[in-house]
Amino acid sequence: MRSRGRLARLFARLLARVRRASAFTRRAVATTLLVVVYVLLLPWFALALRLRRQPPRGWRVRRDPDLTTLPRLRAPF
Amino acid sequence: MPTWVLGLSAFYHDAAACLLRDGEIVLAVEEERLSRIKHDHGYPARAIAACLDAAGISPADVDTVVFYEKTLPKLERQLETWLGAFPRSLAAFTRSMSRYLDGRIDLRRWLERQGGFRGEVLFSEHHLSHAAFAYFSSPFCAPSSSGEAIVLVADGVGEWATTSVWCAGPSGITPEREIHFPDSLGLFYSLITAHLGFEVNEGEYKVMGLSAFGEDTFAAQMEALLPFDDAGAFHLDRRYLDLAGRHRLSSPALDVLLGPPRAPGAPLTQRHRDLARSAQNRLEEALLRIEATFPAGKPLCYGGGVALNGAANARLAARRPLHVSFAPGDSGAAIGAAYVGHHLAPRHDSADLADVAPRSGPTPPPGRSASSSARPRPTPYLGLAFTPAACADAARAEDLLARPLADLGGDAFLAERLASGAIVGWVDGPMEFGPRALGARSILADPRRAEMRDAINARIKRREPFRPFAPAILAERVADYFDDPRPSPWMTEIRAVRPDRRADLAAVVHVDGTARLQTVHPDDAPRLHALIQAFAALTGVPALLNTSFNVAGEPIVCTPTDACRCYRTAGLDGLVLGELWIEPEPRP
Numbered sequence: 001m002r003s004r005g006r007l008a009r010l011f012a013r014l015l016a017r018v019r020r021a022s023a024f025t026r027r028a029v030a031t032t033l034l035v036v037v038y039v040l041l042l043p044w045f046a047l048a049l050r051l052r053r054q055p056p057r058g059w060r061v062r063r064d065p066d067l068t069t070l071p072r073l074r075a076p077f
Numbered sequence: 078m079p080t081w082v083l084g085l086s087a088f089y090h091d092a093a094a095c096l097l098r099d100g101e102i103v104l105a106v107e108e109e110r111l112s113r114i115k116h117d118h119g120y121p122a123r124a125i126a127a128c129l130d131a132a133g134i135s136p137a138d139v140d141t142v143v144f145y146e147k148t149l150p151k152l153e154r155q156l157e158t159w160l161g162a163f164p165r166s167l168a169a170f171t172r173s174m175s176r177y178l179d180g181r182i183d184l185r186r187w188l189e190r191q192g193g194f195r196g197e198v199l200f201s202e203h204h205l206s207h208a209a210f211a212y213f214s215s216p217f218c219a220p221s222s223s224g225e226a227i228v229l230v231a232d233g234v235g236e237w238a239t240t241s242v243w244c245a246g247p248s249g250i251t252p253e254r255e256i257h258f259p260d261s262l263g264l265f266y267s268l269i270t271a272h273l274g275f276e277v278n279e280g281e282y283k284v285m286g287l288s289a290f291g292e293d294t295f296a297a298q299m300e301a302l303l304p305f306d307d308a309g310a311f312h313l314d315r316r317y318l319d320l321a322g323r324h325r326l327s328s329p330a331l332d333v334l335l336g337p338p339r340a341p342g343a344p345l346t347q348r349h350r351d352l353a354r355s356a357q358n359r360l361e362e363a364l365l366r367i368e369a370t371f372p373a374g375k376p377l378c379y380g381g382g383v384a385l386n387g388a389a390n391a392r393l394a395a396r397r398p399l400h401v402s403f404a405p406g407d408s409g410a411a412i413g414a415a416y417v418g419h420h421l422a423p424r425h426d427s428a429d430l431a432d433v434a435p436r437s438g439p440t441p442p443p444g445r446s447a448s449s450s451a452r453p454r455p456t457p458y459l460g461l462a463f464t465p466a467a468c469a470d471a472a473r474a475e476d477l478l479a480r481p482l483a484d485l486g487g488d489a490f491l492a493e494r495l496a497s498g499a500i501v502g503w504v505d506g507p508m509e510f511g512p513r514a515l516g517a518r519s520i521l522a523d524p525r526r527a528e529m530r531d532a533i534n535a536r537i538k539r540r541e542p543f544r545p546f547a548p549a550i551l552a553e554r555v556a557d558y559f560d561d562p563r564p565s566p567w568m569t570e571i572r573a574v575r576p577d578r579r580a581d582l583a584a585v586v587h588v589d590g591t592a593r594l595q596t597v598h599p600d601d602a603p604r605l606h607a608l609i610q611a612f613a614a615l616t617g618v619p620a621l622l623n624t625s626f627n628v629a630g631e632p633i634v635c636t637p638t639d640a641c642r643c644y645r646t647a648g649l650d651g652l653v654l655g656e657l658w659i660e661p662e663p664r665p
Contacts (some may be wrong), residue, residue, distance in 0.1 A: 042160060
């Protein structure tokens with residue numbers, strides 16, 4: 001529990017430091033993190049994608065009477 | 078208290094904003110016209126500010142902001158594209174994802190922080206925005222008609238849908254069927270555009286123009302690239318795509334199929350022209366196959382970037398009543414998003430759509446009364462207008478001698494100048510919305526002189542010599558020049574010019590005998606109509622060459638200052654700035 005708190009404080013300090021850094025440094029940190037995510041995480045998703053059955057091509061019938069309801073329009077998905 | 082709805086399109090290309098007051102457009106403007114960055118894709122801060130200024134309200138007064146697409150499904154589609162191209166998609170992944178890190182992924186918060194909006198934030202779907210603009214701007218939703226129409230949307234891609242069919246009527250717009258990415262007519266045409274060495278999302282017009290010079294010798298290759306099925310659908314063969322890799326859009330297999338790609342700026346050969354012809358034929362065939370699946374007799378509203386292809390539009394229009402709006406691309410989706418917020422969203426709280434849906438389009442521009450427009454459809458003249466004082470100040474600041482046009486003889490003077498070969502810039506009233514200059518920010522010239530095309534392409538616009546220009550022709554005289562005399566007020570169709578009249582329009586008739594006509598009605602563009610009448614009285618030809626007031630690589634001019642600068646850069650022979658006339662002579 002204590003180590004988790006220490007980790008959170010360390011992360012917050014790092015984040016504050018990056019936020020204060022120059023635009024160039026911020027961009028470099030963001031790019032590095034994205035490369036790490038790409039190299040470590042994406043291969044698994046890419047593998048899953050390739051194993052997944054290909055969706056059918058051509059016309060897809062769509063019945064969606066709720067498309068323009070307010071709850072649906074409020075959602076960004 | 079009026080209800081304010083702001084529609085936005087942003088973060089892909091052609092960002093724009095549109096403000097509705099109780100369902101009527103107050104102002105709609107594309108960000109590129111104000112930022113002077115062509116196809117500006119950023120947050121449309123200037124366009125929003127212009128809309129709010131025109132209404133005299135603050136961001137806090139806006140009741141609803143409607144974004145033109147769903148942000149998360151779009152991100153999902155991008156991620157899946159990068160995953161599919163792993164590990165070659167590293168560069169595309171880091172480049173695109175870093176854009177999301179600026180906070181736009183949480184658009185509601187972004188709009189609150191960047192824009193100060195405190196009202197409701199809604200997210201339309203990309204194709205729903207296109208469909209809403211196509212339908213609510215059409216004459217088919219007018220009270221005088223049945224109100225029922227089919228809506229077809231075709232573009233590169235929205236969230237996932239690339240082609241969609243909708244049913245529209247008094248009860249709203251509902252989706253019927255769709256085709257998903259990467260099977261896309263827009264993407265197909267962009268592949269060919271890139272292969273021919275033109276810029277994607279910019280050079281598609283060039284491919285269409287080039288196609289008139291070619292023969293359909295690549296039909297078999299196009300069939301392999303874009304095969305059809307029995308249900309009227311199409312597929313884009315994945316072997317030729319590389320959406321996230323090092324090659325732009327296409328894989329090396331496409332080079333094997335179609336031959337080596339043309340380098341940008343390299344000379345155009347007959348092979349390139351034939352490729353353009355075959356691609357254009359395949360696109361038209363795909364659209365006609367889709368159209369053949371629609372119930373007979375129902376009118377069609379058509380939107381999305383593919384609807385900018387005027388040659389294909391003409392073939393659809395020959396089959397059934399067709400409406401294409403003046404901005405079927407992504408900028409027009411800002412108007413569509415606003416319409417979704419006004420016409421569709423409140424429907425579920427209301428007994429009848431007719432109670433909340435004014436059908437007569439936007440507020441007429443200043444100087445034109447609502448009663449003067451008998452036709453229930455919006456006009457594209459939705460942008461900024463400038464006072465005579467602002468025009469005079471701009472001319473003075475640019476050190477140009479401006480004289481009142483009325484003192485020189487008005488339209489008769491201008492007609493005489495045009496007939497003697499002058500190429501004239503023209504700024505009149507509120508700016509057009511959409512990619513076409515329709516008589517508010519135009520360059521005008523004599524259409525009878527064949528040499529005008531080369532002069533304007535080379536000297537003024539500095540663009541490829543094969544690109545055609547459009548005629549603006551009096552609506553009441555169109556039957557004299559075109560076999561198909563239906564109105565085409567927004568240059569959305571390319572039609573054949575009558576063979577016996579082609580000599581009269583030598584500068585605007587394309588090599589295949591067609592032209593992208595604008596029929597000018599006095600309700601829409603009264604000053605341009607009057608000028609063409611004066612030109613007809615002098616020459617017997619009721620038309621003018623009309624092209625956008627800009628030079629290559631720049632957006633169409635917006636302000637009087639933009640117009641003065643472009644007039645100088647382009648070396649025009651004269652400039653009409655509202656009520657003023659400017660000639661190329663230094664002020665003493």
